[in-house]
Amino acid sequence: MMTFQGSHILSVSQFDREAISKILSVSAQMAPYAMRQKRCHVLEGAILNNLFFEPSTRTRVSFGAAFNLLGGFVRETVGEENSSLSKGESLFDTARVISGYSDVIAMRHPKMHSVSEFSQGSNVPVINGGDGANEHPTQALLDLFTIQSEMSPHGKTLDGINITLMGDLKHGRTVHSLSKLLSLYNDVNITMIAPNDLQMPDNVISTLENAGHKVTLTDSIEGNLACDVIYQTRIQQERFASPDEADLYRGHFSLNKEIYRQYCKDHTVIMHPLPRDSRPEANELDTDLNDLDNLAIFRQAQNGVLVRMALFALTLGVEDKLTQYEKPI
Ligand code: CP
Structure with a gap:
């Protein structure tokens, strides 16, 4: 220890x-x-x-x-x-x-x-x-704590978790740290939805694959949200050369109640490290999700x-x- x-x-x-x-x-x-x-x-x-x-x-x-x-x-x-x-x-x-x-x-x-x-x-x-x-690292630890506490009522543990990471996976440090932590668990099924230019860095993907986990890379929401946890992220404008460049990627993977009902499972929990970009051109997590019990973002921040x-x-x-x-x- x-x-x-x-x-x-x-x-x-x-x-x-x-x-x-x-x-x-x-x-x-x-x-x-x-x-x-x-x-x-x-x-x-x-x-x-x-x-x-x-x-x-x-x-x-x-x-x-x-x-x-x-x-x-x-x-x-x-x-x-x-x-x-x-x-x-x-x-x-x-x-x-x-x-x-x-x-x-x-x-x-x-x-x-x-x-x-x-x-x-x-x-x-x-x-x-x-x-x-x-x-x-502290965000990843609170994310892990949140996944564990949100999944426990469904009889699920971190081992065997089925999680979808979405958004700016290239620049999002929270998803880098969380993925590395998840590599320590067993049978993790991890889907990464991002524009091709903003996919997860190779070293993080290798860490997961070397741990024997199934990693799926895609740029499409369709068919990829029927998981235990969706972890949405913000386009990290401050890491781009200009706001105009960040604009090219905003709004690709907006999630709202209609999409949730269409593609997710009844127990799918939505997480986001926050802040969520609520501007119409981004709208990462629509406010119509606010009354959904499975929206865990504020419990996550509290954790x-x-x-x-x-x-x-x-x-x-x-x-x-x-x-x-x-x-x-
Ligand atoms: N999640 C997170 O790091 O939020 P802040 O940037 O507001 O600290």
């Missing part, structure tokens, strides 16, 4: 099934605190520095909320222009300095592998909140708090002390 305490969380590749199982079980233990049924102050006095050098709503706020829910303080830097990185300071120097002010650091940055580079200067655990088009609480508890070595530090509501 990997040692969590003091470790950086940079890539899903650092986990085996046992480690993931530990993260998912500690995440489930966080539910009473996240739902305000109990309080826990196990991280009282500890400081999270949340460094977000790229826009974020869910990841940034849920990291902060997760740390607060365990009793800790949160300090935030948002935007590179508000950091001395904009004066030419290196990621290494920034990390060495900020880690002196922190017990743990969460970071998002537009450059691939930048969070790993930053972690080399840090004296405290660093958690990757997304590094360019590379990875988004981010549980998983991030678990990662803080594990990296700071307090996961066995939660009940000891409970307070009455």
Whole structure:
């Protein structure tokens, strides 16, 4: 079993099934605190520095909320222009300095592998909140937690799951990380629907195929949505040379209630890492799906708090002390 305490969380590749199982079980233990049924102050006095050098709503706020829910303080830097990185300071120097002010650091940055580079200067655990088009490990873990909890009432597990990933699979870091995690399970049937130019990178497909999974690549929705989970993604405009280039791909795979009824199974759950692009030209998930019980997107976002609480508890070595530090509501 990997040692969590003091470790950086940079890539899903650092986990085996046992480690993931530990993260998912500690995440489930966080539910009473996240739902305000109990309080826990196990991280009282500890400081999270949340460094977000790229826009974020869910990841940034849920990291902060997760740390607060365990009793800790949160300090935030948002935007590179508000950091001395904009004066030419290196990621290494920034990390060495900020880690002196922190017990743990969460970071998002537009450059691939930048969070790993930053972690080399840090004296405290660093958690990757997304590094360019590379990875988004905490999103993948919350996605896995969501798939497990959504499928459990149907008697299904991660082994044998039938999942369709859809949209901008080339640039979407969440689907890269999720696919790598799914490669650790058995008999996964994974369909990837994307325009040819935006298909999943070869290295991710190879990881799944080498694990013995069935991978189907297609650019058509028809006949490919009768699965357990549809994971829709956004066209990642910020990774294209221009918005005009991104426009070429928007709206190819819009999903609405009529398409859902026509092609999906009764139990098919719809996920999306969010934000969903609701503009008419994109309309990735139509708002007419909002009253569908199987639309899991908001439960999925909520699960981010549980998983991030678990990662803080594990990296700071307090996961066995939660009940000891409970307070009455
Ligand atoms: N899913 C996700 O990473 O959302 P944000 O960009 O809002 O953090």
